[in-house]
Amino acid sequence: MSRTSIISLLVTALVPCPLVAQGLDCALGYSVPDDTDAAYGPRDRVRCEGVYIRPVSASTRLVVTGFHLGEPDFDLASDSELVVEVAGLPEHHPPGRLIARSMRPRHYYQMDTPSVDPGGIYVWSTEVLRHTDVRLRPRELAIQFAVPGASDSDPVVLWPVRVSGSGGNGSRRVPILVMESESELNRIDLRVSRESDVVRDEPWERPFMADAPIRIPLDVPPGIYDLELTAFGSAGTIGRTRVTVHIPESADERGGRRSR
Numbered sequence: 001m002s003r004t005s006i007i008s009l010l011v012t013a014l015v016p017c018p019l020v021a022q023g024l025d026c027a028l029g030y031s032v033p034d035d036t037d038a039a040y041g042p043r044d045r046v047r048c049e050g051v052y053i054r055p056v057s058a059s060t061r062l063v064v065t066g067f068h069l070g071e072p073d074f075d076l077a078s079d080s081e082l083v084v085e086v087a088g089l090p091e092h093h094p095p096g097r098l099i100a101r102s103m104r105p106r107h108y109y110q111m112d113t114p115s116v117d118p119g120g121i122y123v124w125s126t127e128v129l130r131h132t133d134v135r136l137r138p139r140e141l142a143i144q145f146a147v148p149g150a151s152d153s154d155p156v157v158l159w160p161v162r163v164s165g166s167g168g169n170g171s172r173r174v175p176i177l178v179m180e181s182e183s184e185l186n187r188i189d190l191r192v193s194r195e196s197d198v199v200r201d202e203p204w205e206r207p208f209m210a211d212a213p214i215r216i217p218l219d220v221p222p223g224i225y226d227l228e229l230t231a232f233g234s235a236g237t238i239g240r241t242r243v244t245v246h247i248p249e250s251a252d253e254r255g256g257r258r259s260r
Contacts, residue, residue, distance in 0.1 A: 026040065031052065032053065037131075038131040043125075046113055050111075050134075051134060059239070060232075060233040061241065064144065065142035065144070066103075067145070068178065069174070071139060076136075080126055081126060082129075083123060083124075083163075086145045087159060087248045088246055097112055100143040102136055106211070107140075109136070111124070129141075142213070144160075145159045156244070160175040160245075185231050186233070187205045187232040188231050189230040190203070190227070191227070192226075193227075194225055207234075225244065227242065
C-alpha cells in the first residue's frame with residue numbers, strides 16, 4: 001500500500017473534552033478569562049461558545065477536532081451566519097453535538113451545541129467568531145458532529161459536516177479529518193475494520209509535530225468504519241484510541257437528504 005493510501009485512512013478517536021456543556025450549563029473543566037466578553041459561556045440559549053484558558057500539557061493522545069466535507073468556506077467580513085450541514089445524518093438520530101474548536105496554536109476556543117435540526121442543519125451566528133479575541137480564518141476552524149457510543153466503553157461516532165457562509169454550499173466534497181496531538185509523535189499504527197473484517201492494518205511512520213493540525217482526506221467507499229490506532233510519542237509514550245466514522249452514500253448528501 002502506498003503512503004498516500006495509508007494516510008487517506010488515518011483517523012483517531014475523539015477524546016472527550018471537559019468543555020462540552022451538559023445541556024446548556026456551559027460548565028467548564030478549565031477557567032475562562034475575565035477581561036473579554038468573548039469568554040466561553042452560553043450564547044442565545046442554544047449554544048456554548050468562547051475562549052478559555054488551558055494549561056499546556058504533553059499528552060500523547062490524538063484528538064480529532066474536525067470531520068469536514070471539504071474545508072470550511074466563509075468570510076467573516078460579510079457572513080453574519082454560517083450554515084453547518086451534517087451529511088448523511090438520519091432524521092431520527094441519537095442525540096449528538098456539534099463541537100467546533102480553534103486550530104490556531106495555543107489559542108483555546110470552542111463552540112458546542114445540541115441544536116441541530118431534524119434535517120441536520122445548524123445556523124450559527126458569527127458574532128463571537130468575529131470578535132477580536134477570536135477572528136478565526138476558515139483553515140483555523142475545525143468542527144464535527146459527534147454522537148456518544150452506546151456505552152462508556154464504545155467509541156464516539158462521527159458524521160462529516162459542511163461549513164459555509166450564510167448562502168450555503170452544496171458542492172461535492174471529500175471527507176477530511178482534522179486532528180492534533182499535544183506532544184510530538186513519530187509513529188501511528190492503524191487498524192481499519194468494517195463489519196468486523198479488518199481492511200487495513202498498517203504502520204505510519206513520520207514525524208507528527210505537537211500542537212499542529214493534521215488534515216487527512218478520507219477518500220474511502222461509503223459505509224461505517226471502526227478505527228483503532230496506537231500512537232507512539234517521541235519520548236516513548238504510547239496512546240491507544242478508537243472511533244467509528246460514517247461515510248455517507250454520496251458526498252452530495254445534505255443533512256441526511258440527498259441533493260437532487
